[in-house]
Structures are given as structure tokens and as C-alpha cells.
Amino acid sequence: MERVAVVGASLAGLEAAKELRRAGFTGELVVFGKEPHRPYDRPPLSKELLAGKWPTENVTLALDTAVDADWRCGVPVTRLDAGRRILEAGGVAEKFDGIVIATGATALRPGSLGAGLTGVHTLRTVEDCLALAADLRAAPGRVLVVGGGFIGAEVASTCRALGLPVTVVEGLAAPMVRALGPEVGGLLAKVHRDHGVDLRLGTTVFRLEGGARVERAVLSDGSTLDVDVVVLAVGVRPATDWLDDSGLTLDGDGGVVCDETCLAVPGIVAAGDVAVWPNRLFGAARRVEHWDNAIRQGKHAARRLLAGDDPAGQLPYEPVPWVWSDQFDCKLQVVGSPAPHDEFRLVAGGVGERRFTGVYRRGDTLVAVVALNSPRSIVTGRRLIQGRTPWHEATIQLGPR
Template sequence: MGNLERVVVVGASAAGVTTAETLRREGYTGRLTLVGDEEALPYDRPPLSKQVLAGAWEPERTVLRPESAYVDHDIELLLGNAACGLDLARRTVALSNGEELGYDGLVIATGTTPRTLPSGHDLAGVHVLRTVGDALALRGDLLRSSAVVVVGAGFLGTEAAAAARQLGLDVTLVDPLPLPLVRQFGDRVAAAIAELHEERGVRLRNGVGVVRLHGEGAVSGVELTDGTVVRADVVLVAIGAVPATGWLDGSGVPVDDGVVCDATCRAADGVYAAGDVARWFHPHFGGLMRVEHRMNATEQGMAVARTLLGAQTPFAPVPYFWTDQFDAKVQAYGVFPAGAEMSVAHGRLDERKFVAHYVVRGGVVGVLGWNMARQLRQDRQLVSGPPDGVRTGRTPGSAPRSA
């Protein structure tokens, strides 16, 4: 383990917690500090837009580990402290409370921050959804309201729209793309997602953008690019997120849509990245990838811990992610690049129980299952890297085409 006397993990996220736990489990006995900008104990984020927002879970159920677990593993928690600077030469991290932390190994696991609309975010009733506080504030407003507009029809937007509709609200889902999740899964699966939402009463306004939010003090409506105004007591802005790398400005750590890393997730001497913030070279798929999905956070945190302890194994997982909406559980392995041919291999798409293969030049690069988990697990082994000469260079979520 060399001279690894102190490891600092910045980001009390799933990736950060997994990194710290794996270090201890693999035998690291040095000083270990986990830094988080929120006061709350580290928690899981995927349930926020589903179980917590719908009221099926209390927020406490999302907590990853009880406080005693950090004590038992001798992990020093510094919560409510944001990292605000990094000095590579001195190997120090500056915190918002004025302290500096020295390190021998540093793991960046700061995740992402939500994008917002250019204006109107200060109106009451306008929300983003990233933290447990965001989820509780949004749920509180939903329970006092009757009409919600969700801006953005990606994973977060469609999941939140489903949860709001299940609470009995009048829900409108707005996105400039022609179908929800079309960039992620292509037009045929996206059309099935659209039909699912429409059958459950969600109003889809695809192919239009947002001009401005209306209201004085509190939001009252959303003006769209086609000139219509949709009534809204609540607006959720779910237009994506950007890697939380501002604190690294001027540090010398390479940043380009995330912390740029090699195949072992190393960004600089003694510095590694894991989770949503990491953009690393994936040798299997032949390009830089940044994956904003829960399973990747766990797997990458484990890989980074082992690399810190001397392993030099490239991080090359088959990405896995899922979304739960109404009675649909959609799961996927691999990547879904623009131009991939999609075909249904098992089941029937119109019955919403199927497995689809996404193919590039004869090679399966992604498999997707809709309420067909067992067959999907079997088909996972078919996923391979792209054929020679094809470089995806994309995270799961660009637009395939249907065969």
C-alpha cells in the first residue's frame, strides 16, 4: 500500500461511500476521510424521484449506512463541508469552513448538479430534484397542488411525471425532442414509453421548448415555444445535470464534461474519480465515457479503491441501468449509440414485455428488457464492444435507430 497514509474522498455519494468501505474491506488501515457538502448522512438518490416522491418511502430509508457503520470502519465523516479548491503540488483540499486536508490519495466523487432554466427559478413552486431536501420540498408542493409541469423527458422527468400522476395530479410533460427517452432508447421504445404515460393520463407536449415561466411570486404557468401557456402550480425542471467540478478550476486536474481519467480512473498523480463526475477511458467500448447511473457508481467506487491499493486493472464494466415508471420496469445493459439497429429478440413490444437488441455492424452493443428481467440477464452475455473501426465514445443514452 506504499505511502498511502491518508486518503480523502470528496463526495459523500454512493460512489464515495463505496470507495471508503472497499478500502477498509481490502485492508487499508491508514487515515480515511469522507467529505460531503450536505449535513445529512450519505443516502441513495434513485429512490428520490420514485419511492420518496410518491410517498412510498420515508426519507430515512434512503440512508446508505447508519452513523455507527462509519465509526466501526474508522471513516472520518466531514459533513456540511464543501470542497472549494485543490492544490495538486501540495496535495491539499480546501474546504468551505476554511480548513485544508492533506492527502496521499484523493478520490473525487462529487457527482453532478442540476441544470436550471435561464430565468424563473426563484418563483415559488419551481423545483429541481437532486437532494433529499429537493424531493421533500417537491413532494410537499405536489400535495398542496393540482397541476404540475415537468420540463424534460429523460429518466428523471419521466419518473417524476409518473410519480406525480400516481398522486392524482394533472401532469404535463414537456420536451423539445419528439418522444420521451428517445435519445436514450430510440424511437420504438420511446413510443412505448409515450403510450404508457398517455394511457395513465400524462399530457405529453413533445417537440416544443419553454419560453418562460409565468407568475408573480409563485409560478402559475409555463409558456411554450408554440405560443401556448400550460397552467402549473408546480414546475419540476429536469433538463439534465452537469458534473460538479467547479471546485477544481485552476487545479490542473483535466476537466471536460467530467473529470477526465485513464482506464484505471486516474486523473492525476494520486487523484482518481468515481461515479457521475468521472469521465474515463473505457477500453471495451473504445472511448471516453461518463455514466450517470447507480450501478456504475458502486462498481467504479470499488475499482478506484482497489487501484489506490495497487491494482492496475482497467475499469471496463458493461453498464447497467434501469427505470421504474407506473407498472413498467425497463432495464438495460451496454451502450445505445446513434445508428445502432434495434430489433425485438424476445416477447412483443406492443405487449410491453420484451427484450430488444441494439446492434452496430453485426455486434450487440446493448440489450434492453421491459418487464422481462430473466431473459434480459441471459442476453447480457451477448453484449460486446463495437466492431473494429467503430467507436461509440458515448455514454448510455444517445439515440439509436430502429431496425
């Protein structure tokens, strides 16, 4: 290969670019990015940067001095011809020998909720974070967070730390229930209520009202809330609109369908939030929207691209996913793949102790571990999942010592 493009100046894109150079690629390397920034870290956007604890430059990721690349930030790619490996950006078409797709995801905005009203935010980019932070500094009377997933829960935690009244509206029976199940969701609901969050479960936002700025939220149960700031935290969608008619296969959510090695078609790989691939450890093909996965999959995809037709380099990508979330005085960590699962069991601690470990079973195998303020359980859990440890043995090893 003489010319490679990385589409997406994201964490996954940066790691792919680094790995290409580390693995010996000496040809021309071009990195395209929709945003005007060099790659940056997204986890602090809902925590340290939003709270005003960090300056903006703290989230910028260091560029390895070995990454000799043409960085085209603020230049989104608008079209791909996968068969010919031609990218179009800024009205110019260019041909490449290899392409890494790492365009990440965009925040969802349900229907026309809050359209035209100021004070209504999503949180995905640095600009999103700075705009929301400015509204929070104005000491709003109430912040409404729509969605009780990881981002919504972290924003609620940050707002409470700033001394702001917060209501979280979640349509399901508990926060993070879709990812972690009702038992853990119930435990986390208690954590939020103990810290003063007004948690409205089994409820949705029917309408946002106001003049130029949002003033009220009408909920599905008929109640209304006076609000000054609204954060829509209802999930993301892969940023793949530019791949229409590309020749690649996209799944129902818009993810780039890859084989178990991260290859989409010959000469094109995908990594990070955008990639759908079958992980042998867990079966069904899926996307993984985690920081740790972006790093590891970016590296793997780069190596797979350079391997080409060499069977020795066509290795399956089969990580044990890991994600963390800082909320109030708690560090929540999950390793493995909790959904779907056949059984959940709390094997140590409890929410009253602000420390617990829970395990998830699929068939007769441990598939995930969740831990609150218990990092050693996560280290042990990763090892047991990687080793396909039977359920009974895993519960003993992860139980109280």
C-alpha cells in the same frame, strides 16, 4: 499511504471508503460531503420518497461498521492542488497521500427559467424531494414536468399515481430518445399516454410566469398552460466547479478525465457521475450516471488508488453499464451502451403486451439490450455484451423462445 481523502459523501464515495478499508488501508481516512447528510440513495427520490411511501430515513445508506473514517458532512471542499494533493475545506488546507473524487453531479436549471418563482423545482437532493413532495400534497391543479428523460418520466409516473394531472414537455421527438433512440422512445410515449400523461413533444418551455408563485407556462409553439407546480428535469452537470485551476483535466461537460483504470493523475482517482474514462468494451471515453456504476466504480477507484505504481493493481475498469427505471406498471431496464448505435431491432414482445426486448448494434456487435418487464433478457444481454457476441448470434439468443 497514510492519509486518504474521499471528496463526496455520495454512493460512489461510500463504496470507495468501504473498499479502502476492505483492501487493507489502515491509515487516516477523511470523507468530505457538501450536504449535511451521511450518504443516501437517490433513486427513491423520484419514486417511493416523493410518493410519500417511505420515510426519509429509508433512503440513508447503511455505513459498514468496518469503515473507520472522519465523516465531515456539510463541509464542502472548495479547492484542490492536484500536484501537491492539498485540499481546502472550510478555509483550512490539508495534505493527503491519496484522493478519491466522488462529488457527483448537480441538476441543471436552464437559463433563468422560473427564477424567483416558488413552485418551481429541480430534483437531485433529499431537500429537493421533500420540497416537491410538500407541493404535491397540496393537490395542485396541474404539474408540469420539463424534460422527458429518466427523472422526468419517473416524476410524471409518481404524480399520476397520486392522481395528479401531469403535462410533460419534451423538446425532442420522444421521451428518453437521446439515451434509447426513437423506436424505444415512441414505445414509452405510448405507455405514458395510456396512463393519462399529457405529453407535448417537439416543444420547449419558453417562459414561466406568475406572481410570487408559478401560474403559467408559455410554450415554444405559442400555447400556454395553467400550472401550479413545475419540475425541471433537463439533466445534470458534474459537480466540479471546485476543481478550477486544480491541475486536473476536465472535459467539455466538466467531468474529470481519467485513464482506463480511473486514475486522473498519480495519487488521485475519480468515480461515479463525475468520472470520464474510456471503457474498452465500448470505445469512446464517457461518463455513466447510473446507481450501479457508482457502486462498482467507487470500489474499483479505491483499489486503483491503493495499487499506486504496482502494475498488478492497474486494471482497466470495463463494466457493462446497467440502469433501471420504474414507471407506472413497468420496469424498464437497459444494459450496455445504446448510444451511438447503427441499428435497433425489437426482437420480442411489444408495448401492447407491456413486455418487450430490443437490441442495439454497433458494427457487427451487440452493444446494448433494452427490456420492459423482461428481466431475463437483461441477464442474458449482460453476458452476451461482456462476451462481445456477434450481432446475428445475439439476436437469436435474445429472440422469442
